[in-house]
Amino acid sequence: EVQLVESGGGLVQPGGSLRLSCAASGFTFSDYYMDWVRQAPGKGLEWVGHTRNKADGYTTEYAASVKGRFTISRDDPKNSLYLQMNSLKIEDTAVYYCTRARATGLDYWGQGTLVTVSS
Amino acid sequence: DIQMTQSPSSLSASVGDRVTITCRASQSISSYLNWYQQKPGIAPKLLIYAASRLQSGVPSRFSGSGSGTDFILSISSLQPEDFATYYCQQTYSTPRTFGQGTKVEIK
Numbered sequence: 001e002v003q004l005v006e007s008g009g010g011l012v013q014p015g016g017s018l019r020l021s022c023a024a025s026g027f028t029f030s031d032y033y034m035d036w037v038r039q040a041p042g043k044g045l046e047w048v049g050h051t052r053n054k055a056d057g058y059t060t061e062y063a064a065s066v067k068g069r070f071t072i073s074r075d076d077p078k079n080s081l082y083l084q085m086n087s088l089k090i091e092d093t094a095v096y097y098c099t100r101a102r103a104t105g106l107d108y109w110g111q112g113t114l115v116t117v118s119s
Numbered sequence: 120d121i122q123m124t125q126s127p128s129s130l131s132a133s134v135g136d137r138v139t140i141t142c143r144a145s146q147s148i149s150s151y152l153n154w155y156q157q158k159p160g161i162a163p164k165l166l167i168y169a170a171s172r173l174q175s176g177v178p179s180r181f182s183g184s185g186s187g188t189d190f191i192l193s194i195s196s197l198q199p200e201d202f203a204t205y206y207c208q209q210t211y212s213t214p215r216t217f218g219q220g221t222k223v224e225i226k
Contacts (some may be wrong), residue, residue: 034216037163045155045163045206045217061213064120097162104169105153105210109162 002026002108009113022081022098033101038094042079086118125218131226138194140221142207150212158203
């Protein structure tokens, strides 16, 4: 059974940093692109970015709203995905979802972890 | 960036109704269009991929159509469990943008 479990969310002050983790199981993690998607309270879905798989060079891409502040990384032997968030802004407040990405869409999602940026 | 525009933003319908939601891309995305369903407090679920292909386990009352810039999600006979918010997403290019969502409410 595919499972994605996020952790690391919490309350942080503007300008602060936070690192989210996603533990994956039930599939060959190294074969897949992995995406982060977020959802601000009461709002729609926003794609944050992704990391490609080993075959495609582990390259990353980001939404303009987070580029230069957020970094996506992965540790394939640990079946783990990470999102390092720096210089956090109030507008980064959201539930952050870890997702498994295929050419056919985001087929598995974690339960999400809430990040609140507030003073 | 490719902009995705859904319409309507919300709709009210009754159980048994046929419902259609449209999604328009700001440029051609071929068939790189997916649909998701989200219920309150729960992660989204993939319904349709590649514009018209039903994800495994999704009821056949859901269907998708379209290519290029215009896409449709249809629910042939709305069931109580279908009241939710629906999002389209393009995977033609990055950033992989979502539509703003369509909330399907009970009439």
